Amino acid sequence: MKLPNPAVVITVVRNVSGEETRLRRKYKENYYMERKTKNMSETYESQSSCSSDCSSCGAECSSRTGSKEDFFVPLNQYSRVKKVIGIVSGKGGVGKSFITSYMSVLMNRKGYKTAILDADITGPSIPKAFGIHSKAQGNELGIFPATTKTGIKVMSVNLLLETEDTPVIWRGPVIAGTVKQFWSEVLWEEVDYMFVDMPPGTGDVPLTVFQSLPVDGLIIVTSPQELVSMIVAKAVNMATAMNIPILGLVENYSYISCGNCGEKISVFGTSHIEENAKKYNLKVLGKLPIDPAIAAAIDGERVEELSGSWLDTAADILENEHPVRDTKEVQESGTYKIAVTTDEKNNVFQHFGKSERFTIYEFNGKELISKATITSNGKGHEELVVFLANQKVKVLICGGIGMGAMEGLMAAGVLVIPGTSGDVDVAVASYLDGSLADRNEPTCNHSHEDGEGCKGECHCHEE
Numbered sequence: 001m002k003l004p005n006p007a008v009v010i011t012v013v014r015n016v017s018g019e020e021t022r023l024r025r026k027y028k029e030n031y032y033m034e035r036k037t038k039n040m041s042e043t044y045e046s047q048s049s050c051s052s053d054c055s056s057c058g059a060e061c062s063s064r065t066g067s068k069e070d071f072f073v074p075l076n077q078y079s080r081v082k083k084v085i086g087i088v089s090g091k092g093g094v095g096k097s098f099i100t101s102y103m104s105v106l107m108n109r110k111g112y113k114t115a116i117l118d119a120d121i122t123g124p125s126i127p128k129a130f131g132i133h134s135k136a137q138g139n140e141l142g143i144f145p146a147t148t149k150t151g152i153k154v155m156s157v158n159l160l161l162e163t164e165d166t167p168v169i170w171r172g173p174v175i176a177g178t179v180k181q182f183w184s185e186v187l188w189e190e191v192d193y194m195f196v197d198m199p200p201g202t203g204d205v206p207l208t209v210f211q212s213l214p215v216d217g218l219i220i221v222t223s224p225q226e227l228v229s230m231i232v233a234k235a236v237n238m239a240t241a242m243n244i245p246i247l248g249l250v251e252n253y254s255y256i257s258c259g260n261c262g263e264k265i266s267v268f269g270t271s272h273i274e275e276n277a278k279k280y281n282l283k284v285l286g287k288l289p290i291d292p293a294i295a296a297a298i299d300g301e302r303v304e305e306l307s308g309s310w311l312d313t314a315a316d317i318l319e320n321e322h323p324v325r326d327t328k329e330v331q332e333s334g335t336y337k338i339a340v341t342t343d344e345k346n347n348v349f350q351h352f353g354k355s356e357r358f359t360i361y362e363f364n365g366k367e368l369i370s371k372a373t374i375t376s377n378g379k380g381h382e383e384l385v386v387f388l389a390n391q392k393v394k395v396l397i398c399g400g401i402g403m404g405a406m407e408g409l410m411a412a413g414v415l416v417i418p419g420t421s422g423d424v425d426v427a428v429a430s431y432l433d434g435s436l437a438d439r440n441e442p443t444c445n446h447s448h449e450d451g452e453g454c455k456g457e458c459h460c461h462e463e
């Protein structure tokens with residue numbers, strides 16, 4: 001059976017935006033461009049067409065002998081996600097979405113760029129916890145995630161539905177396909193830790209997600225009234241089969257604290273989390289009380305304002321056992337150059353393909369070593385890509401830029417920060433302190449098939 005074409009999300013976006021023709025065309029372009037440039041999509045489709053017993057395949061069926069990586073769908077080509085952590089539970093309602101949200105908040109507070117991929121398609125509760133009610137927007141390069149007040153990126157099916165209470169009545173393969181699209185078609189840009197709120201259980205959809213996304217580790221959420229032993233055993237077996245490490249166990253609803261004496265009362269009876277952790281050689285990452293402050297923060301859409309040290313151990317373990325080199329560390333690791341398209345007034349020039357001047361900043365860590373405005377030798381995006389690569393530029397800050405140019409730059413190892421305007425120095429400073437990368441402005445939406453930028457006056461930011 002062939003999995004559905006990823007156009008399902010496109011269709012939903014079309015309904016929400018009302019810009020049927022334009023968005024549909026652009027997303028289709030993106031989809032086919034991606035297929036052209038990365039034939040992993042083809043691999044995924046051919047593998048997906050296998051029946052589970054492989055009876056429809058010949059002896060050459062790659063899924064029989066293929067590695068785990070063969071099943072991965074490609075990450076959106078303009079994104080870099082360093083670590084993917086799945087949050088799983090045996091059944092719904094144990095607080096998995098809250099743990100997902102709070103882990104992303106804690107890692108964000110530690111200074112990492114965090115994101116949440118809400119794979120709980122039929123019960124999406126992440127946007128509400130953060131007070132996100134906006135709809136997802138996109139351009140020809142992909143779909144933009146929502147950004148929370150503190151800069152956490154979120155993608156959830158609720159951002160695509162017509163109304164928040166529209167039920168998702170989709171079959172398993174469509175749900176799994178949507179999760180894959182969240183990975184491959186969302187413009188996550190740079191993310192240190194992405195948390196995936198998994199659907200409860202160990203069924204078809206979680207399995208497909210584990211096969212499709214390069215999950216680096218799992219956090220298992222349980223509650224005392226669950227059949228913890230069985231839940232943990234199932235999760236451990238699944239993780240072992242998928243070759244995914246388990247970071248540890250979190251017990252939610254573990255106890256209530258007496259308001260008068262502070263005594264911990266185990267309302268659901270004695271916890272068995274420790275003995276289960278020992279049995280499977282796992283860590284207990286945290287035990288959370290039933291706390292009205294937690295429920296109030298979630299209901300009040302203020303999870304980012306919540307304070308509580310319940311998951312500090314989990315955050316420390318994640319930081320130490322799954323370290324990432326964040327942007328700051330890369331910046332501190334040696335010299336590098338940032339280029340900015342520059343007009344006569346030293347503002348960011350808006351048409352990359354026609355840019356004749358670039359301001360090149362060279363940094364050692366955060367220290368500016370040199371700054372010079374140089375003239376490019378040629379016009380047109382292909383020559384400019386070569387020009388910047390020869391200058392050993394690592395980051396390009398620009399305004400509008402076409403898909404061809406973007407691809408060329410990414411292939412040359414240049415990180416592109418598009419959709420920027422205003423003073424070039426301010427733009428570079430904004431990039432260095434991280435605020436530029438978090439912006440959600442689209443790049444120029446005009447046709448850029450030739451990669452040459454807009455013809456005539458550009459009004460892309462007025463669209």
Ligand SMILES: Nc1ncnc2c1ncn2[C@@H]1O[C@H](COP(=O)(O)OP(=O)(O)OP(=O)(O)O)[C@@H](O)[C@H]1O
Pocket residue numbers: 089091092093094095096097098099120123125200252253288289290291292294295296298299
């Ligand atoms: N420790 C806690 N104390 C008080 N309320 C909590 C706690 N943990 C979670 N809740 C509340 O319980 C409800 C269910 O939590 P949550 O949505 O995180 O569960 P879930 O496992 O993701 O459920 P589902 O799988 O159905 O999405 C939410 O309203 C949340 O605010």
